[in-house]
Amino acid sequence: MAKKSIVVVGSSNTDMVIQLDRIPRPGETILGGKFVMAAGGKGANQAVAAARAGGDVTFVARVGNDMFGKNAMAGFQKEGIRVDHILRDKASPSGVALIFVASDGENSIAVASGANGRLSPADVRKARQAIASASVLVMQLETPLPTVQSAAEIAAKAGVPVILNPAPACPLPNELLALVTILTPNETEAELLTGIEVTNDVTAAKAADCLRARGVRTIIITLGPRGAFVASEEFRGMVPGFKVKAIDTTAAGDVFNGALAVALAKQQSWAKAVRFANAAAAISVTRLGAQPSAPSRNEIEKLAGQAN
Numbered sequence: 001m002a003k004k005s006i007v008v009v010g011s012s013n014t015d016m017v018i019q020l021d022r023i024p025r026p027g028e029t030i031l032g033g034k035f036v037m038a039a040g041g042k043g044a045n046q047a048v049a050a051a052r053a054g055g056d057v058t059f060v061a062r063v064g065n066d067m068f069g070k071n072a073m074a075g076f077q078k079e080g081i082r083v084d085h086i087l088r089d090k091a092s093p094s095g096v097a098l099i100f101v102a103s104d105g106e107n108s109i110a111v112a113s114g115a116n117g118r119l120s121p122a123d124v125r126k127a128r129q130a131i132a133s134a135s136v137l138v139m140q141l142e143t144p145l146p147t148v149q150s151a152a153e154i155a156a157k158a159g160v161p162v163i164l165n166p167a168p169a170c171p172l173p174n175e176l177l178a179l180v181t182i183l184t185p186n187e188t189e190a191e192l193l194t195g196i197e198v199t200n201d202v203t204a205a206k207a208a209d210c211l212r213a214r215g216v217r218t219i220i221i222t223l224g225p226r227g228a229f230v231a232s233e234e235f236r237g238m239v240p241g242f243k244v245k246a247i248d249t250t251a252a253g254d255v256f257n258g259a260l261a262v263a264l265a266k267q268q269s270w271a272k273a274v275r276f277a278n279a280a281a282a283i284s285v286t287r288l289g290a291q292p293s294a295p296s297r298n299e300i301e302k303l304a305g306q307a308n
Contacts, residue, residue: 010043011142049258105246
């Protein structure tokens with residue numbers, strides 16, 4: 001495999017989405033919602049986002065030996081994603097996410113991980129050649145942490161940059177952070193990892209510096225429509241976002257990471273790469289669903305003002 005591909009290690013879910021005026025409170029039932037079923041899972045979302053943004057993508061994952069797994073595989077193949085390292089698990093069902101989306105675009109999500117929870121370090125080692133020959137490795141935290149650690153070790157040993165989106169948020173060991181090239185938390189995730197509430201550029205910078213002190217080379221804190229704060233050796237500061245009317249923010253972070261991986265694989269500057277990722281995320285929140293919301297490269301370049 002030529003050293004140009006993007007490898008994504010992570011989860012694949014089927015999203016069952018109900019669109020409502022507002023998210024139900026505990027114990028409350030709200031009638032009249034609109035139901036949509038769509039492909040999701042943070043890893044799969046990032047793989048699809050990267051493929052649509054122009055990346056050459058290999059996905060490492062586990063899906064169940066069921067209807068959801070079959071449909072997911074067909075979807076990946078349709079997107080041109082390499083599926084050689086997606087395993088069909090006979091013991092566990094495919095992952096499922098139940099999602100409420102409010103009229104202002106905010107969401108509430110519950111996930112049954114299923115086969116995602118069985119993606120193992122051994123599975124990742126079988127994909128060693130693909131990871132070691134990639135331009136960039138992208139991961140999240142919907143699969144077991146030892147699996148994430150194992151993939152990061154393979155990539156680091158081969159000199160492959162590692163993008164880790166620390167979501168869903170959880171504490172991370174310094175041993176893993178030392179292997180991460182680019183960490184991409186949102187405000188909530190940055191606060192959980194550092195104890196610093198991110199409310200503005202100053203606190204974003206403090207949180208980023210805290211994470212860099214733990215071994216991560218570059219921190220990109222995503223700040224929704226405001227854009228993203230970048231702290232690296234080469235660039236430091238805000239990269240502005242785009243003002244759009246949000247209807248569903250479900251996969252915005254995933255789309256951001258997928259597009260970022262494509263831009264960095266093409267060796268774009270930090271400012272240009274993050275602007276490209278911001279544009280992709282902005283387009284995604286104007287559409288309902290996770291993978292259906294990921295835009296094409298032409299759409300991203302048009303909004304970012306980067307058309308060739």
